[in-house]
Amino acid sequence: MQFHDLKTSSTTSLKLSEMGFGGAPLGNMHRALSEEEAQATLRAAIDAGVTYFDTAPLYGHGLSETRFGEALRPMPRESYQLSTKIGRTLEPCAPGEEDAGIFVDVPHVRPVYDYSYDGVMRSYEDSLKRMGVDSVDILYIHDVDIWTHGSKEASDQRIEEVMAGGYKAMEALKASGDIAAIGAGVNEWEVCQRLTELGDFDCFLLAGRYTLLEQEALNSFLPICEKRNIGIVLGGPYNSGILATGAVEGAIYNYHPAPPDIMARVAAIGRVCDAHGVSMASAALQFPLAHPAVVSVIPGAMSPDEVTRNIATLEAKIQSAFWADLKSEQLLHPGAPTP
Template sequence: MQPDTLRRVGQTDLDIPVLGLGTCPLGGVYEAIDEATARATFEAAWNAGLRLYDTAPWYGLGQAEHRTGRALYEHDRDSYVLTTKVGRVLKAPRDRASFTPPNWAGALPFEHHHVFTYDAIMRSYEDSLQRLGINRVDALYIHDLDRGYFPSEEALNARLDDLEKGGFRALEELKRSGEIKAIGAGINERGMINRFLDRFDLDVFLVASRYTLLEHDIYFDEIARVRERGASLVVGGVFNSGILATGAVDGAKYEYGKASAAVIERVRKLSDVARAHGVALPAAALQFPLAAPEVSSIIFGAVKPSEIVANVGHFTAVIPDAFWSDLRGEGLVHADVPLPVAG
């Protein structure tokens, strides 16, 4: 399968490439990325045939959107798919002299306000267009509405209520008017797909790290419900924050932290099967999710051109069916989870 192969998003008329670039790392999630390196990484992505780009106001507090826009705006707008996110509004800090941007390295000097009202969603959308310098995006994702950012049930429900009372109406208006083609939600944790579907008619979920070669329990409950609703998934975080790219090396990262002994042991077993078949573990991680018919696309992050080249190579590598069969036989993938087929 080639990176620009198209799949339909849910019941919309939006077709998206099966492989895309996520721009969170280029916003400085791990380290500050200089402008020349960021631009070279985008150029490598375009030259490698990537035509799906996902960004967000949160990534580098506007930095990733600015960089994405500068990289894309000279290309024919109909030649690529562009998605961003809503739910955060960026504002200049009151005390500009002493302000230090939180959470990001090399971020822009703005405060973020995490809100889901009608006005906030509309402002978030319009501000994103301005930062991008591109006057159309194809889909908007509701961003980080989960317990990671709203730990108490009271706080989480209050934000879901804000979305239900106004913010989602804004998204529906944007879709109905043709401003966007699809409405989605970014999901970081188990259970949130169901909570969204209890309240909202969504076209697509961008699922980070929860449907990967390492962990895929959600196929049997949450993804099943996505399928019943006729929606789709875009899968990010296929390397589980690093360990499926590096293998079980010293200091391997899982969920942005140190991997547990149980996770390391499971990855070692995956690596043993991969080695026996001459398969690169990152290639298996990139190709696994697309076997599920509910998955429209995979996005991965990169901070330098060589990572683009390596991951596109992994994505297009031929993996023998015997590798997948052996993973199933070793109990490393569930018996009923779809697996890729060579060719």
């Protein structure tokens, strides 16, 4: 496993494993996992050399954080890097009122948006208690994007709220040494770019949006990150699945059934993959890491076997001719760095 430096000041940095562990699946995303399954999956990642673990209160309404804590607490704190997120507090509720969304069998709490100073401090302290740890390395603002809130106006309002309150709390936590880095975890690079104009961010966790299918971020956002030493953690490297499954019937792209134009583009990428004997999943996982701003990719896993497959996918050999052919077929941005 290789490691990349995430700059947290002019003189300090965190070392993140190039493959991290995304914690949403361990929050019982779409299906329930037993505690034994969850812990075996985390242990497989740890044994494989993964040292960066990302979670959030939203993931299983605290369940993912609790499971992470169970696995990580026995380990020396300096042996792993941990991130969680703020923007929602978890409030007790009656059974059936959890508003669980894509998560199942969650505790009887519901997420309530709160981007205020006090809300962020409370969310942070609650996360530490759930995980049973004294600190996290990276604290992300969670979901101030259009995808989550439904419109640019609503997104702008949440950004205004967090920059007026919660961001100041994060600055205080960093100044006191409680956290090492401030970031935001969102679904749109445009929101990240706006945040670079409003605050001093160390990193962004971008769900998709710089993948084998999408490279618009190369035109303006990623150059800003490179210039300012802002690290990118890339979630959703498979664009919700289609870059792992290929253009099969029912393929999912960014959480929805893939539209015809995306299916056609993925099919074309698949033909180049077949010509070179390359797994599309390997290409999808390795591509983002070639950009100097990208410090880690964090595919999720729900079993030890999935962890093993992710590692093998990351380490598969891909020849430079494959990337050249993708560019010659106009299936990859001509300026995209490649492995």
